[in-house]
Amino acid sequence: MIRCVTLEDAVAIQKIYSYYVENTAITFEYEVPTVDEFKNRISKTLKFYPYLVYEEDGVILGYAYASPFKERAAYDWDIETSIYIKNGFQKKGIGKLLHEELKQELKKMGILTMYACIAAPNKEDEHLNSNSIDFHTHIGYKMCGRFSMCGYKFNTWYDMVWMEYFISEHCDNVKHPTSYNANR
DSSP states (O other), X not given: OEEEOOGGGXXXXXXXXXXXXXXXXXXXXXXXXXXXXXXXXXHHHXXXXXXXXXXXXXXXXXXXXXXXXXXXXXXXXXXXXXXXXXXXOXXXXXXXXXXXXXXXXXXXXXXXXXXXXXXXXXXXXXXOOSHHHHHHHHTTOEEEEEEEEEEEETTEEEEEEEEEEEOSOOOTTXXXXXXXXXXX
């Protein structure tokens, strides 16, 4: 089941995310945010964007959310996506389901482009492989940029890539996006 996040989900989300902070270079954060910080992040996101969780038998196995691509008004039709799956449950279709639901909610809002900022290895190691890039390519994202050696974690320099996905056609006189409404 995919549903809108609640503040009570912050504990489960923090647990999922902590694996990535502590063991991977998928995120460039060094310290696991507190549960209160996750609650703040959830509240901030839900003011305008969707934040979804995937749940099976009452257990959250993944989450996805949108955030501003850039803060200036000309970028209001663009968002950055984040998807995290509980360790051990990757490659079971959860990420694809979350992405599809997120895309549909964003489309209802009038968002036109989804961007993904992805840590990229120069050489795969125990902290980072190309699975995230492969996943995004598989669901239709296109590579649009690469920044060399911009993230340093685990005594290693990693690249960052940007990938894009067009939800809808870009045309003139487009309506301004609306805020996310979990009750649509």
